Amino acid sequence: MQRTLHASGSPWEPLVGYSRAVRVGPFIAVSGTTATDATGHIVGEGDPYAQTAQALRNLRSALEALGVGLEHVVRTRMFVTDISRWEEYGRAHGECFATVRPATSMVEVRKLIHPAMLVEIEADAIVPSP
Template sequence: MQRTTYSTGTAWEPRVGYSRAVRVGPFISVSGTTATDASGQVVGEGDIYAQAVQALTNIRTALEALGGRLEHVVRTRLYVTDISLWGDVGRAHGEFFGTIRPATSMVEVSRLIDPVMLVEIEAEAIVPE
């Protein structure tokens, strides 16, 4: 099967050796995605809801670059630095996936790669043939 990758062009991807998203056949896996803009700067400092919205927007962009859509997402994983803010992250997730309703997990982690980052989200999609 053909493997296609998508990169945002930020410095992290070549340094760490990963792609924002990879498509193999009908499957798309989107790496842990944070609230960064096109220049790699964190959006929504101190606001976990704004960061979740930006991360989910970045996921949508990666999916679309590989021929997918949010409707194709079957699984998400949400990593938050403060689980007491789960409602704000859940609200953002619901705004993107309310009727799609993928399987999901949300777990608290001690920190992310940048202390300003409050949430990181992964997604898996299956694109119909």
């Protein structure tokens, strides 16, 4: 099967050796995605809702670069630095996936790659056959 890689331009991608998203056949895996804007700055510092919404916009962009949309997502994983604020993370996720309703997990982690980052989201998508 053909393997298609998508890079977002993040400085961590070449350093760590990964792609923002990879498509093999109908399967797409999106790497952990954070709340950075096009210039690499963190959006919504200190705000779990704003960071989750930005991370999901970035995730959507990665999917679109591979020719699919949020409706193809079957699984997300949210890594958060403060689980006590789960409703703020969850509200942004729920607004984004209200009709898609993928399987998901929210797991608290000690910290992410940058101290200002509060959430990192992974996604898996499956593209139906035409």
